[in-house]
Amino acid sequence: MKYSALNLVRNALTGNRNWTPAWRSPEPAREYDVVIVGGGGHGLATAYYLAKEHGIRRVAVLEKGWIGGGNTGRNTTIVRSNYLWTEASLLYEKSMQLWEGLSQDLNYNVMFSQRGVYNLGHTLQDMRDIERRVSANRLNGIDAEVVTAAQLKTAIPYLDTSPDARYPILGASLQRRAGVARHDAVAWGFARAADSLGVDIIEQCEVTAIRTEQGGVSAVETTRGTIRAGKVGVVVAGNASVLASMAGLRLPVESHPLQAFVSEPLKPVLDTVVMSNAVHGYVSQSDKGELVIGAGIDAYLGYGQRGSFPTIEHTMEAIITLFPIFSRVRMLRLWGGIVDVCPDACPIISKTPVAGLYFNCGWGTGGFKATPGSGWTFAHTIAQDRPHELNAPFDLERFTTGALIDEHGAAAVAH
């Protein structure tokens, strides 16, 4: 059912009894052309673009939990494309361009709000890095500007811009087209749009083994039986290494918990997104009025979907340093997602040594913003059996050739 004002009125007049579920819950078929393992935003986007751009509609998305229950619903919803290196910025910019038309494309309001993202600089070196990154962004056709502390004081009144702050704020970079989107809506919107093109979304279906025949992938074993597949695309974030080991592969990623926090709802106090590398925290305000807060990963490897107390303390210290006014705000919820971090802080969207098996992983702490672009390039890689030029630099081979894309620190913050 298409969502429109007309349908809204029609259903209101008929007592809202005729709405249909946003997607079906089919039994898995015995065989698909492509099986996508992982029903997060990236996996659903991959299935959607496989059907839409490449006409491959015998596609299943296998999700071990439920749609929107993993990292897609466990992040701080920030979208930006102001990365330093050309390879990374073009990939994230592709995503940004897809975000800009996504609600219309999916016929689902993902509440994409281009409210701007500020990346603060606290030292002279920070400011030099910011000027370099802003220049690099502009050369790649991405909007970016450097703003002064005085401009920040006007734009974000409650930000502590006093010169005697513990970490004085000297300026910032600003990407005006950046912003936030509603993370749950992104998962639901992609799921609904993919489903309407014939993709089977199969929840509560965990992959337990990957079968190969003559060096190529042939099927996946799941908790709901064997499913034969011509091609298998794995996009499972923190569990990438677990799936890789099923196919006898080793990956250059390590899984860590990354926490996010939501405060009690407040009246409007912050109409943009503020990130700081030096004190290491980022904050925005949701449409419901909650502060949405995040910071860095827990240092040690973990799959537990919960973070450590020292990291909570560190995050709150960072936010209160930036916004002393928030010191008495109470936190409502916190949660941890498991992110797979690459040595060069860039993703892997790649073929593998196993024919017909593709991996999309290593997004670390910055995957949400890339959801549409990740799916778009991964769908191309699977459908054509070769990467698109946008994701060719993000091949698994780069760790052997040494052509790393070092976004650690080069990017605006810990993503």
Added chain:
Amino acid sequence: MLLIKCPWCGERAETEFSYGGEAGITRPRDPDALSDAEWADYLFNRTNPRGAHEELWNHAHGCRRWFGAERDTVSYVIARTYKLGS
């Protein structure tokens, strides 16, 4: 908050420690003899298991010595810590 037992100092809060990653990775004796893929495997690839994990920790704000630990990466329970080489 994890309580980590340093083999020399006893149980201390996790904030005293820094994490050293997967244990048991030995630097190849003759790097020149390795192919690029083997060198990449040594340098970048990690086991990253879901479950029992042998790892290195450093008592950074204590005795500053390295030690080994076996920790479950899902429950975070530390089964044992030990002096390296023991």
